[in-house]
Amino acid sequence: MSSFQSPRSILILTAVASACVLTACGGGDDNASAGTGAGTGPSQTQQTIAGVVAASGFVPGSAAQPTLKAGYYQGALVCADANGNGKCDTSENPVTTDSHGAFKLSVSAPVALIADVGASAINTGTGTAVGSRVALRASLAQVNDQIGSSVVISPLSSEVQRLVEANSTTYAVEKANLAQRVGVGADAVLSDLNAASGATQSALLTEANQLANRFTYATKKFDRGDLYPDALSVSGGDPELTGMGNVTAATATTTDTREPITFLQAQQAAFNLEGIPRYDNIFIVMLENKGTQTILNSPYAPHINEYLTAGNQFTSYFATGNPSEPNYTALGGADDWGITDDNQWNCNATGANAPQDTPMPDNTQPGLAKSPFSATCTSTPNVNHNIVGHPNLFNAITASGMTWRTYSESMNPGQDFRTDSVADAAVTAPDNVYPPGTLNGNATQVGSSTAILPMPAGLYKTKHHPGMAYQNVRSAPEWKFSNRTLGGGQWDAALKNSSDYTVPSNYVVDQLGADLQSGDVGNLNFLMPDQCDDMHSITVKTADGTVTASDCGGNAIITRGDNFVQKLVTKIQSSPLWANRQKKVAIVLMFDEGTATSGFNSCCGWNPSNGTLANPLKQNADGTFSVDSTIANYTLGNRGHGESVYAVLTNQPGAPKHVVDSDAYSHFSFVRTLQDMFQIADPQVDTSYMNRSKYTEKFIAQNILNLPEYAGSADTHFDSVRPMNHAYKIPATYTAKQSSDVNTAAQVGPDGNQTNVWAIK
Incomplete structure (x- = not known):
């Protein structure tokens, strides 16, 4: 387990895994037929989770607003991610979406779902392969909310669950918050992008496209085993410089204690x-x-x-x-x-x-x-x-x-x-x-x-x-x-x-x-x-x-x-x-x-x-x-x-x-x-x-x-260049440099406030 994984993330991951055990949403039951979802025992009553994996397709070359088309992910795997590894393993009996992004899972009780959209899956909005794997999620709360109709897994559904985990809130709260961000009704924000129209669809597609980029990047970070957090955001300074030649010795003193990023950490780190x-x-x-x-x-x-x-x-x-x-x-x-x-x-x-x-x-x-x-x-x-x-x-x-x-x-x-x-x-x-x-x-x-x-x-x-x-x-x-x-x-x-x-x-x-x-x-x-x-x-x-x-x-x-x-x-x-x-x-x-x-x-x-x-x-x-x-x-x-003055104002x-x-x-x-x-x-x-x-x-x-x-x-x-994130902490013995048009004394040691100027909370 990564030392950077939050206790809240551990609890969420454990809860999902526990729910899957209780509802038989994985585990390699030999009697389960391929593509039908979780294996079940003869005494369990089965129910079906039906839904779609919806996509926003970006088509380059527009002379006006970006061209975004509603579509589905064809050829995506859908399962209950019992082990929380951000993938649909064979043992989790995934089903594959059809040309309309549709899937059906047979389960003994509602479960949280994941759509494992592989690089060769097709975004029907553009008719092209995705190109890079992306893992999308629908929370248990969303499945319970939509199970009577159609469960929609999309970048928007993933964002609601990411926000729940980031803010320690609830599905209802973050669904409403995302609807406000996008400018649509709460009932529309997690609906099928293909069923929406007009300004509502345009707003949903715009947000879904940007979120898809983020979650694709999150999946890439997880798959390649990035260390968490990014080197230039480590408090104190870049840990990759320690012991390196041709760097300023006085500022290359941060010990690297990072570990490979987890799936949930990657979802947050992408934002x-x-x-x-x-x-x-x-x-x-x-x-x-x-x-x-x-x-x-x-x-x-x-x-x-x-x-x-x-x-x-x-x-x-x-x-x-x-x-x-x-x-x-x-x-x-x-x-x-x-x-x-x-x-x-x-x-x-x-x-x-x-x-x-x-x-x-x-x-x-x-x-x-x-x-x-x-x-x-x-x-x-x-x-x-x-x-x-x-x-x-x-x-x-x-x-x-x-x-x-x-x-x-x-x-x-x-x-x-x-x-x-x-x-x-x-x-x-x-x-x-x-x-x-x-x-x-x-x-x-x-x-x-x-x-x-x-x-x-x-x-x-x-x-x-x-x-x-x-x-x-x-x-x-x-x-x-x-x-x-x-x-x-x-x-x-x-x-x-x-x-x-x-x-x-x-x-x-x-x-x-x-x-x-x-x-x-x-x-x-x-x-x-x-x-x-x-x-x-x-x-x-x-x-x-x-x-x-x-x-x-x-x-x-x-x-x-x-x-x-x-x-x-x-x-x-x-x-x-x-x-x-x-x-x-x-x-x-x-x-x-x-x-x-x-x-x-x-x-x-x-x-x-x-x-x-x-x-x-x-x-x-x-x-x-x-x-x-x-x-x-x-x-x-x-x-x-x-040097010149530089001010930042935010609406947060x-x-x-x-x-x-x-x-x-x-x-x-x-x-x-x-x-x-x-x-x-x-x-x-x-x-x-x-x-x-x-x-x-x-x-x-x-x-x-x-x-x-x-x-x-x-x-x-x-x-050298670094992002403007205040992660670097000036050592007590370090004297900052100034240009010739500043007459104040050069600062020695860190300033009194080590807060990220761009922070939003």
Whole structure:
């Protein structure tokens, strides 16, 4: 028995096994005919449990919402799992589901059931083999509830029982909770997916698809005998580093007492990869160019400081580079690919890297007469800005049947998302009427009249889009559908007057607001205010050029951005989505970069020496890694640009609050965290983590000969990537590092709160 198995799990497992003994749901009775279920003695009265094993089938390639089809698992084994090993053993006399997922078991009394869906079983929704074994469950309470009609085993039924075990509650409670999460009636949530219709079926299929991914992963962890818990979620630090060479000795001190994972542990662990719990939706609010010292305790940013203290925060969070574009690109896929400027996405992109999403959005295209996009772009040094064939968050989310959105403010109506916005003299706004727009209520005046400001160029910038540099994101079928508008801009009300772009019919200026009310947001959502509301600054003048806007620069822009954040957070927190406490929703408030220009500017997957940066690694057919030298001037990037504040708010009433995590993290750490949050990676498979997010201390040590930038590292803990889970505990003698833009004393030893910022209870 694993030392990590909870007493509650042991009791549940024992109870199931005991029930099977009492009801003869296994045991190899020679008189039992194959495929009829449990063997029985002549004195026992038999009854039949009839039901189906229901499935949600994901079909890739949709240009809108993911295509999900209701189906059944054909060829699955159904039995009472007497020994609790997550499998239908021959001795348990399983039956096999037919082409409609149907099964019948003959038993002496109701029992809990398991569907052992093998890799060759068919998901009739897609007509294809499952590909990887998944074990699904229906509890005894559910069987008793449904035995009069049809017992439905599905990812949803498995989730109810998992929640019962996780929360020490009951079937009735968790069935109701899951129904609330999905947004359907309690009677529908465990019904046959194929019998549902309309919005109810769509909601059930969406949840079932995501749950199926989780339970498939849980089964994989159990079948391969993973140690429990994941190494990078062990309290105190990674136990796999102890005794390893090329690691920081002072931080590699955790003894590995883990044991092979049990079936029940695997079901829970699949929803908590590396200590990062599953969230249904996350909103990432991107702000610009302000280091920790500028924002922390600033009188110009009272709202953000309130969120830092009322919610949770990371106090040693580092950027990837300077200027903006490398940071946004790194947030999209855990690497900046050598980019060190803000040039447009086709710059130096030729040959194999040439853009594939033609035609280009330049001024030769219909409706883009004023497009600032250049069909050709070169820069010195030659760095390719169009990233082809490398993994990113957007493609990974889509490939799992989930959704992403980018919400951008102040675009020209109907413009191509791939080009910056342009000035529009027909779109005007008074300087002092925009609610977040003035510092202490002051407005710029022209004589006795308020200044009238035409919409300036460059409010929306493609350099501030985390997916823009990735060819496979721009050419994805869902690209147009998933890029949307963020309202709240100073010029919103006048966008209908645009003279530069034809306003589409039924154009929605604030698609985020509409989506929050309908629930049509993404699992992953990036929110990009414009350059006047994100604290970046931009020049905004009256038509004659004599008066500049009062609050798009200096300290005023901090207040403007702070007020915009407050309105944005309020909008999200006022939505039905946030109010649904069975859905786990988070808001992240963060900046793309800090302000450091020298010293320790970054951490966690960056270039630790500021010397020669190694090329990235590629995996060979035999599983080893070697240098990939095909990316032009890759070694220029990933240099870092200091620390900035980072706040986390959640809608979970029981979640920890006021947590401060002082360990060092970076954009690469955040990407790894998001991969764990949405279960689009596997801690046992390094290559499942995209690009530099795989650069954990263990990975670096194992590949040190191909990563010369780390060979001279004095602190591989600081220089490597880890999920943002607060599992690592700084030793009492360890002095944390800080970038040159932070003037507080470096922390020695652990902080006072060792709670996971992302924890949900």
